[in-house]
Every structure is written in C-alpha cells, then in structure tokens.
Amino acid sequence: MKRRYVIVGVGVRGINMFLRPLVQTYTDVAEVVGLCDTNPKRLEAANELVGTSLPVFTDFDEMMRKVDCDAVIVTSVDATHHRYIIGALEAGKDVITEKPMTIDDVRCRAILEAERSSTGRVIVTFNYRYAPYNTRIKELLQSGVIGRVHSVEFSWYLDTIHGADYFRRWHRRKENSGGLFVHKATHHFDLVNWWLEQKPVKVYATGRKNFYRPDRQERGERCSTCRYTNTCEFFFDLNADPVLRKLYVEAESEDGYYRDRCVFDPDIDIEDTMGAVVTYSGGTQLTYSLHAFSPFEGWRIAFNGSEGRLEAGVWETFYPSQARLLPDRKSVRRSMDPALAARGQMETLRADEIRIYPLYGGARIERVPRVKGGHGGGDERLLDMLFRGDVPDPLGHAAGSEDGAMSILTGVAANRSIETGRAVYVQDLLTGAETVRAGA
Numbered sequence: 262m263k264r265r266y267v268i269v270g271v272g273v274r275g276i277n278m279f280l281r282p283l284v285q286t287y288t289d290v291a292e293v294v295g296l297c298d299t300n301p302k303r304l305e306a307a308n309e310l311v312g313t314s315l316p317v318f319t320d321f322d323e324m325m326r327k328v329d330c331d332a333v334i335v336t337s338v339d340a341t342h343h344r345y346i347i348g349a350l351e352a353g354k355d356v357i358t359e360k361p362m363t364i365d366d367v368r369c370r371a372i373l374e375a376e377r378s379s380t381g382r383v384i385v386t387f388n389y390r391y392a393p394y395n396t397r398i399k400e401l402l403q404s405g406v407i408g409r410v411h412s413v414e415f416s417w418y419l420d421t422i423h424g425a426d427y428f429r430r431w432h433r434r435k436e437n438s439g440g441l442f443v444h445k446a447t448h449h450f451d452l453v454n455w456w457l458e459q460k461p462v463k464v465y466a467t468g469r470k471n472f473y474r475p476d477r478q479e480r481g482e483r484c485s486t487c488r489y490t491n492t493c494e495f496f497f498d499l500n501a502d503p504v505l506r507k508l509y510v511e512a513e514s515e516d517g518y519y520r521d522r523c524v525f526d527p528d529i530d531i532e533d534t535m536g537a538v539v540t541y542s543g544g545t546q547l548t549y550s551l552h553a554f555s556p557f558e559g560w561r562i563a564f565n566g567s568e569g570r571l572e573a574g575v576w577e578t579f580y581p582s583q584a585r586l587l588p589d590r591k592s593v594r595r596s597m598d599p600a601l602a603a604r605g606q607m608e609t610l611r612a613d614e615i616r617i618y619p620l621y622g623g624a625r626i627e628r629v630p631r632v633k634g635g636h637g638g639g640d641e642r643l644l645d646m647l648f649r650g651d652v653p654d655p656l657g658h659a660a661g662s663e664d665g666a667m668s669i670l671t672g673v674a675a676n677r678s679i680e681t682g683r684a685v686y687v688q689d690l691l692t693g694a695e696t697v698r699a700g701a
C-alpha cells in the first residue's frame with residue numbers, strides 16, 4: 262500500500278526535494294495528499310509548477326482534520342518546524358523534517374518529549390551523510406585506518422553567491438534560523454557526530470559579522486528597487502528566474518517575504534565568521550570554522566588519529582560564475598581565474614580525494630568518483646531510503662530526533678557561548694539547566 266504524505270512549506274526545497282520527486286519518481290510507493298503553507302499564492306504556484314492539483318491549506322490543523330496521511334514532511338522556515346513536528350506526533354503521525362530539526366533548546370526538548378509520548382517517529386533529513394564521498398570517510402574511519410581519532414580540524418567555506426543568500430532572506434535573523442551555527446552548521450556537526458560515533462559534550466565559540474556589514478553607503482532595501490544595481494557585486498535579479506519569480510515575487514503581496522533583501526542591511530543579526538572548539542564523549546576535540554564570504558565553496562577536514570592522519574575535502578565551486586545572477590558585465594569580473602585554470606589547479610582542487618597518512622609512512626590517496634546530484638549525490642540516496650525504505654543500513658545513515666538534537670544543540674551551545682563568553686555544556690541544554698542559567 263502507498264504511504265500518504267502531506268508537505269508543510271512549499272518553497273524551493275519543499276517542491277524540489279520532496280513534492281516533485283514524490284509525484285514523479287515515487288508514485289508506486291507514495292502519494293501526496295495535501296500541501297500546507299502560510300502563503301496561499303505559493304501553494305497555488307507549487308501545484309502549477311509541478312503540474313498537480315493537490316488540496317492546499319493555509320492552516321495545518323485544518324489539513325490534519327480533513328486529510329488522512331501517514332507522515333508529515335516539514336520544509337517550512339526553520340523556526341516553525343517544531344510546531345508541525347509536534348502537531349504531527351500528537352496526531353500519531355511519522356515526521357520527515359528538513360534540517361535543522363529546530364533552532365533552540367526549548368523547542369528541541371519539546372520535540373523530544375512529544376516523540377516520547379507518540380507512536381510516530383521523527384526522521385531528520387541529513388542528506389550529506391548519504392553522499393558517497395562522506396560515506397567512504399565513515400568506512401575508512403570505522404576500519405581503523407588511522408586508529409583512534411583524537412582531533413578533527415574542519416573548515417567550511419560558503420562562496421559569495423550561496424553564502425550571501427543567507428543574508429538576503431529569513432535566515433538573516435537568528436529568531437528565524439538560529440544563525441549559521443544552527444541553520445548551516447547542523448549539517449557539519451551532524452557529519453562529525455556520525456563519523457566519530459560520539460556525542461558533543463562542551464562547546465566554546467566565537468563569531469562576528471565581519472563582511473556583510475551596514476558600512477556600505479550605496480545600498481537599498483532590496484535589489485529589485487535598489488538604485489545601485491549596476492555597481493553592486495551582490496545584485497540578485499529575482500525576476501530573471503521564472504521559477505523564483507512565480508514562487509516568490511508573485512507571492513510577496515501575501516506575506517511581505519522579499520527574497521532579495523540587501524545583504525548589507527543593518528537589520529541582519531547573524532554572524533558570517535565563526536569558530537568553535539567542541540569536545541566529544543570519546544575525548545575527541547573538534548576545531549571548526551565557517552566563513553560565508555569565500556571565493557570558493559567547499560570544505561576541508563583532517564582527522565588526527567593514534568595511527569595516522571586522514572585528510573579530505575570537496576570543492577563545489579571555484580570563483581563562481583555569477584552568470585545566473587548577474588548581467589553579463591559582472592560575470593567577467595567573477596568568472597574562473599584563467600591563470601589558475603591554465604595551470605590545471607582547478608582539477609586538482611576539484612578532485613574528490615581522500616589522503617591517508619599512516620604515522621610511519623606508506624601514505625596513499627583514494628579517489629572517490631564524483632556523482633551527480635544535490636549535496637554530493639546525497640539527496641537522491643536519501644530519498645530512496647525515505648520512500649522505498651527497508652534498505653540495509655550498516656553504516657547507520659538514517660538519522661532520528663536524537664541526531665537532530667545533537668547537531669543543533671552544538672550550534673545552540675555555540676550561540677550561547679558567543680553571547681556569554683563561556684563554554685557551554687550540551688547536556689545542560691538537553692536537561693534545561695542552561696535555560697535556567699540564562700534566565701530564559
């Protein structure tokens with residue numbers, strides 16, 4: 262029998278990751294029986310873009326009363342996830358939620374409590390775990406190739422297209438996203454938890470907004486009404502993409518959600534430069550950094566173990582071409598550096614290598630073939646697990662609410678550490694002791 266799903270939140274992610282595959286690829290095992298979003302025009306647009314005429318609701322409770330489903334897929338704004346996760350669990354339904362599971366410790370505890378008293382279960386869609394490259398790292402570490410891992414160095418770089426996008430829309434406010442330590446780093450902290458098979462214990466962090474600052478004089482409220490589009494390297498033409506136009510520009514009148522706000526707006530309260538030191542239950546130490554204004558997009562990691570070192574990393578873009586976002590005159594300035602390309606360095610940087618350095622010699626390089634698809638090929642593999650189910654999972658790819666909690670609470674602890682200047686214990690966030698201490 263087909264499983265029946267409803268989807269809450271029909272932005273780009275809800276449509277492209279879930280709605281479209283469900284109605285195009287998984288029709289033998291799944292059925293979408295309802296869509297919910299606070300914006301009625303976006304609901305209409307979602308049906309139109311995908312070629313469906315599914316029942317739509319602006320009220321979640323009404324949808325749950327009128328529609329019979331087995332599971333709720335949550336792809337709304339981060340700060341609203343808990344409402345739908347808890348609502349679904351109270352109705353005894355399973356939940357598939359996008360990361361981050363939620364944005365703070367109070368909502369996190371409420372979700373864990375709701376799941377304890379429900380017959381429903383929560384799955385958090387940590388797609389990066391499913392990328393073959395990341396899976397290979399897990400296999401190598403599990404095989405003991407570098408012995409016991411004592412420390413991890415992990416840096417993530419967002420370029421000035423992807424990184425800037427978090428400063429244009431709702432993510433720019435911590436009350437919506439928890440900031441990048443939660444919204445973005447939840448992916449990264451989850452990978453470390455999964456790779457190490459340990460839990461985070463203590464977090465010390467710093468963070469600042471250094472780059473997307475309101476110092477720029479030539480700025481407007483949003484790109485579509487700005488006077489400086491000819492000179493601004495962050496000009497984002499929302500109208501140029503017919504899908505974005507339909508989903509967002511044509512739905513603005515309903516909720517005032519402008520997807521092209523100025524990245525230099527003083528209203529932004531999230532950081533763009535972050536660093537954290539995290540200690541783990543098995544004694545491992547992580548030093549982590551995240552930058553949202555890099556010339557390239559990707560990440561680097563090194564695991565230092567009792568018997569050697571493993572280095573890995575992926576370069577997703579390098580000097581990104583702005584052609585999709587900017588008029589031609591700008592793409593020249595920001596296209597790939599020809600000198601670098603001529604030297605063949607692009608290929609070196611893009612190769613998905615894993616380097617293994619045993620302590621006393623015998624270094625080797627493994628190349629993991631690149632696969633197509635979103636998030637290193639993780640998206641497609643995750644969907645198969647979610648909707649076809651019953652696939653063997655020897656490496657524990659599937660993630661539940663505890664994994665969701667452990668990854669976001671590392672970021673929540675980091676945020677609190679930035680505020681207070683002290684180290685924060687994840688256990689205190691789980692029990693509520695930290696909430697009492699903060700006087701919240």
Ligand SMILES: NC(=O)c1ccc[n+]([C@@H]2O[C@H](COP(=O)([O-])OP(=O)(O)OC[C@H]3O[C@@H](n4cnc5c(N)ncnc54)[C@H](O)[C@@H]3O)[C@@H](O)[C@H]2O)c1
Nearest residue numbers: 270271272273274275298299300336337338339341359360
């Ligand atoms: N796993 C990944 O790699 C990945 C990638 C992109 C986005 N995401 C996640 O997917 C989610 C959606 O992101 P997006 O980029 O599509 O954002 P979006 O802004 O395009 O879409 C969010 C939708 O939520 C709706 N919404 C806002 N408040 C709501 C409420 N109270 N109730 C119901 N709906 C509400 C908005 O109207 C909008 O349609 C986020 O949680 C994001 O973190 C995950």
